[in-house]
Amino acid sequence: MPVPRFSSNLLRSSRTRHFSTSVARCSYEETVQNLKIGKHTRVLYQGFTGKVATQNAKESLEYGTNIVGGVKPGGSGEHLGLPVLPTVREAKEQLKPDATAIYVAAPHAGKAIEEAIEAEIPLIVAVAEHIPLHDILRSLCIGMGGDVVAGTNFVDALRVFETDPDTEAIVLVGEVGGSAELEAADWIKDYHRREKNPK
DSSP states (O other), X not given: OOOOOOSOEEEEEESSOOOOOOXXXXXXXXXXXGGOOSTTOOEEEETTTSHHHHHHHHHHHHHTOOEEEEEOTXXXXXXXXXXXXXXXXXXXXXXXXXXXXXXXXXXXXXXXXXXXXXXXXXXXXXXXXXXXXXXXXXXXXXXXXXXXXXXXXXXXXXXXXXXXXXXXXXXXXXXXXXXXXXXXXXXXXXXXXXOSSOO
């Protein structure tokens, strides 16, 4: 999906907010199996009664997609002959979906994705374009870019995250030109040499 252009940032993944209630913790290798979809896959639609979702659902039903129903916040009833429930959690309990297709406006996509995570839907597909950057990077974000006075540099920020117990991973997105990324790369190399269990 296209995102607004920005020059650089750091992203922290925090342990303080767990969305699901399940005790099980799955690795990426375990969850990537959820991409194996087919006629057996039970699909839920979030934003089901909206114009775009309705059109896509009609076409998908014609293709043979196993759509089990949808969600409209605060709504209930039927749409396209399928059940409509007011929350994803209720839809998960009643319809037992394997996947959800999120057809909500970009400003609401982050909340819809969180609701699907909280309901522990195994595969979440969000089709909205122009989701706000801060929803995409829900975490701590430091932008430096081409500001005349940046105030913070990559290395200073990396030092903070190095000792932060809630930081599990750091993503550094750079821009061609300048030396900030090279200085950060040198710091990261040194960090990997001195740390037994790097983040």
